[in-house]
Amino acid sequence: MAILEILEYPDPRLRTKAQPVAEVDERVRNIVDDMFDTMYQAPGIGLAATQVNVHERIITIDISEDKSEPLTFINPEITVLEGEPETMQEGCLSVPGFYEEVTRIEHCLVKATGRDGKPFELECRGLLAVCIQHEVDHLEGKLMVDYISPLKRNRIKGKLEKKHKLEARQGK
Numbered sequence: 210m211a212i213l214e215i216l217e218y219p220d221p222r223l224r225t226k227a228q229p230v231a232e233v234d235e236r237v238r239n240i241v242d243d244m245f246d247t248m249y250q251a252p253g254i255g256l257a258a259t260q261v262n263v264h265e266r267i268i269t270i271d272i273s274e275d276k277s278e279p280l281t282f283i284n285p286e287i288t289v290l291e292g293e294p295e296t297m298q299e300g301c302l303s304v305p306g307f308y309e310e311v312t313r314i315e316h317c318l319v320k321a322t323g324r325d326g327k328p329f330e331l332e333c334r335g336l337l338a339v340c341i342q343h344e345v346d347h348l349e350g351k352l353m354v355d356y357i358s359p360l361k362r363n364r365i366k367g368k369l370e371k372k373h374k375l376e377a378r379q380g381k
């Protein structure tokens with residue numbers, strides 16, 4: 210198992226559309242395990258493969274307090290269950306240090322394949338519903354900052370670019 214490097218906005222690779230996983234084999238299980246390692250040590254509650262430069266439709270989520278409920282979604286598909294939108298403050302490991310309000314569907318049904326290769330369905334509400342939508346966006350090359358004003362987005366872009374330059378100079 211390994212900690213993978215997390216791409217940060219405005220890295221253009223975050224705009225890549227992820228491809229479906231054909232078969233959940235050893236290789237895919239290894240990616241999933243590395244994603245959990247990376248997500249837990251960050252620490253974060255959700256990670257899409259896109260964020261670790263793997264352009265396949267794989268998501269890891271754990272919204273529990275004690276890292277006890279790992280959820281793996283391979284080839285996830287979201288169906289809207291209720292139209293009532295909800296606004297929540299979101300963060301993103303690819304946009305570190307910034308938290309912005311995003312409005313999303315509060316109740317959805319997710320169909321996906323698990324780490325065990327078996328298909329499953331999960332009805333999601335609240336934080337889990339928000340998180341799965343946020344992560345599926347990543348697989349489409351979409352980011353949380355796409356929902357905010359261009360002014361705010363550019364300010365975040367500038368600050369992160371400055372941070373990346375500093376890190377490059379310090380040889381991070």
Ligand code: QAP
Nearest residue numbers: 253254255299300301302305306307340
């Ligand atoms: C997505 O995000 C999410 O800025 C998962 O400095 C977040 O795990 C969905 C993180 C909130 C719904 C609500 C962010 C860690 C983690 C940061 C994360 C940071 C360190 C974000």
Ligand code: CO
Nearest residue numbers: 300301302303
């Ligand atoms: Co994110």
